[in-house]
Amino acid sequence: MNATLESLVVRCEDTLCDEVDDEIVAMNLDNGAFYGLSPVATDIMKFIELPRRAREIRDHLLSRYQVDTKTCETQLLSLLDQLVAEGLIECRDDDAGSGGDSL
Template sequence: MNTFEMIALEDTVTQVKGIICSDMAGEKVMLSVKNGKYYNLGETGGVIWDLIENPIKVREIVESMKAEYDVNDQECEIQVRSFLDNLIREGLIHKNI
């Protein structure tokens, strides 16, 4: 049974230290020094990555993404929360409740 709880809108997230990050042709690519893996966040993921450089509430990320992209409220929230959940699973961000 999976006991992972999806990130909530009121959670605060921020990048972990030790991530080497670069912009390549408009996409954000990263190397985690801790786990030795490369990641390509793409353009949209790169926007979120930049937003979480400092601690920020998930709700604020969703609002920022809705202002930047033509997406409905529910779809934006689902996509942002899912993306952040993946970053947490990979050990790339911290979640502070």
């Protein structure tokens, strides 16, 4: 499944995150892999301490970085897909248990 702007983005329970020198280092407990995240990925992981819609993440990034909307969306969705593939986050397209948009 590919992330969409309506996807609910949630950190996986099996992911440990810690901040080192202003960047997050993450560990997937399932496979034991460590990841050093880029500054933008770090920003995203901090922002999703509570589940967020991908469009909320996009809006957050647009307010912090000088990037056009289309580029931001394209790169964000690609990054979310990578983080899903590594088991660090989940992207859910349903509202089950999410409480809708009032997070």
